Amino acid sequence: MKPENINEIVGSDRNHLWHHLVQHKPWQSTDPMVIVEGKGLRVTDHNGREYLDAVSGGVWTVNVGYGREEIADAVRDQIAKMCYFANSAGNIPGAQFAEKLIDKMPGLSRVYYANSGSEANEKGFKLVRQLAALKNDGKKHKIIYRDRDYHGTTITTLSAGGQAQRKDQYGPFTPGFVEIPHCLAYRDPRGGDPDYGVQAAKDLEKVILAEDPDTVGSVCLEPITAGGGVIVPPEGYWETVQEICTKYGVLIHIDEVVCGMGRTGKWFGYQHYGVKPDMVTMAKGVASGYAAISVLATTEDLFNEFLAEPSDKLHYFRDISTFGGCAGGPAAALANMNIIERENLLDNVNQMGDYLMDGLNGLMDKHEMIGEVRGKGLFVGAELVKDRKSREPVDESVAAAVVGDCLKQGVMIGRTNRSLPRYNNTLCLSPALICTRDDIDEIVTAIDVALGNVAQ
Ligand SMILES: Cc1ncc(COP(=O)(O)O)c(C=O)c1O
Numbered sequence: 472m473k474p475e476n477i478n479e480i481v482g483s484d485r486n487h488l489w490h491h492l493v494q495h496k497p498w499q500s501t502d503p504m505v506i507v508e509g510k511g512l513r514v515t516d517h518n519g520r521e522y523l524d525a526v527s528g529g530v531w532t533v534n535v536g537y538g539r540e541e542i543a544d545a546v547r548d549q550i551a552k553m554c555y556f557a558n559s560a561g562n563i564p565g566a567q568f569a570e571k572l573i574d575k576m577p578g579l580s581r582v583y584y585a586n587s588g589s590e591a592n593e594k595g596f597k598l599v600r601q602l603a604a605l606k607n608d609g610k611k612h613k614i615i616y617r618d619r620d621y622h623g624t625t626i627t628t629l630s631a632g633g634q635a636q637r638k639d640q641y642g643p644f645t646p647g648f649v650e651i652p653h654c655l656a657y658r659d660p661r662g663g664d665p666d667y668g669v670q671a672a673k674d675l676e677k678v679i680l681a682e683d684p685d686t687v688g689s690v691c692l693e694p695i696t697a698g699g700g701v702i703v704p705p706e707g708y709w710e711t712v713q714e715i716c717t718k719y720g721v722l723i724h725i726d727e728v729v730c731g732m733g734r735t736g737k738w739f740g741y742q743h744y745g746v747k748p749d750m751v752t753m754a755k756g757v758a759s760g761y762a763a764i765s766v767l768a769t770t771e772d773l774f775n776e777f778l779a780e781p782s783d784k785l786h787y788f789r790d791i792s793t794f795g796g797c798a799g800g801p802a803a804a805l806a807n808m809n810i811i812e813r814e815n816l817l818d819n820v821n822q823m824g825d826y827l828m829d830g831l832n833g834l835m836d837k838h839e840m841i842g843e844v845r846g847k848g849l850f851v852g853a854e855l856v857k858d859r860k861s862r863e864p865v866d867e868s869v870a871a872a873v874v875g876d877c878l879k880q881g882v883m884i885g886r887t888n889r890s891l892p893r894y895n896n897t898l899c900l901s902p903a904l905i906c907t908r909d910d911i912d913e914i915v916t917a918i919d920v921a922l923g924n925v926a927q
Pocket residue numbers: 530586587588589590592621622623624693697698726727728729754755
């Protein structure tokens with residue numbers, strides 16, 4: 472339904488809002504989109520037009536779908552009773568969610584609350600820096616990140632960012648961050664090496680040795696790279712990363728901001744690979760966007776490093792996040808997790824993820840432009856190329872045109888967006904974990920039509 476004063480609202484938006492990630496110039500002559508309502512996988516805009524949202528709120532967030540009164544009620548009840556107190560004290564849903572979460576993460580035992588993915592990652596970096604200061608005069612302070620990964624928008628998380636275009640014009644960056652190559656087999660510069668997973672992971676060892684293992688504190692990696700092009704690590708990759716980190720005493724920090732909370736068919740992406748993280752960060756799907764909450768989860772060993780006699784005045788994690796004390800966040804997160812369990816959504820993700828991959832792979836017979844389809848669960852990408860043989864990427868304007876054509880058809884899909892020079896050519900799909908075969912048919916049909924239109 473279209474609210475009566477919608478023209479006024481669109482005017483206020485156009486005149487006063489500074490939107491995320493967009494060039495505003497075109498909105499001098501057209502209206503910005505205002506999302507008014509959401510139910511299940513569908514959202515309605517200011518013109519009353521309905522869309523199927525195949526990207527869970529644009530950025531892999533609304534995992535359990537829109538309009539969940541159960542979550543809204545949990546948040547309302549909690550904030551009416553006790554909205555906020557700094558997290559130097561506890562609150563009831565904060566303790567309950569921590570217990571429930573840790574139950575799904577064997578090997579980890581501590582939960583630290585913040586309110587965005589960037590912030591949770593910053594906490595992880597601060598732990599490494601402080602641990603280095605506590606244990607060896609700051610020497611083991613370097614943090615390794617990977618080409619094409621993204622860990623956030625602040626200057627320091629951008630310093631750990633492997634997406635050159637995202638970083639462009641925002642330097643100088645925080646020192647002590649070192650890059651390793653990506654692990655996308657389709658773009659393996661060595662060309663089709665059957666042992667690529669192991670070899671790509673060995674790039675990590677080369678960098679640790681070049682930097683001096685005594686100076687490297689952690690490696691921060693996405694389990695499956697998201698905005699860098701949906702990169703599922705090749706066989707042998709994670710096992711080798713684990714071996715290398717154990718060998719050189721390097722902490723493993725896994726950024727589950729996108730993959731966490733069921734997106735890939737397990738609770739967490741790293742759980743597909745048997746890896747044992749020291750730290751895990753998560754945000755988007757934790758409360759499906761019903762409240763702002765992020766989490767840094769750690770092992771008890773790491774937590775114990777910060778235990779000391781109170782007379783040692785600096786030997787504890789001297790960090791705070793004001794809104795990490797909002798009790799509505801864990802209340803929403805608890806209700807969100809209950810829904811995922813009760814509705815067996817992990818099973819649905821696995822079934823619907825396969826169905827989506829089959830549908831997109833099926834389009835490859837018809838559309839030469841699809842170079843590769845890759846993904847896990849309901850986290851899927853299709854890389855577009857000019858020519859399958861040369862793998863020359865299409866220009867980002869082509870990927871944008873496909874996304875635009877789908878939108879015209881009423882289906883919202885995503886793409887790698889001004890992140891990677893030359894490689895903003897991957898379509899991204901991440902429908903809510905509740906999606907059905909009919910929803911997926913609609914998504915695949917829209918892409919089929921769009922590719923046909925754009926190729927003409
Ligand atoms: C893998 C990953 N980590 C961290 C972030 C940053 O999260 P936030 O935007 O909540 O700060 C993002 C955001 O897209 C992300 O994709």
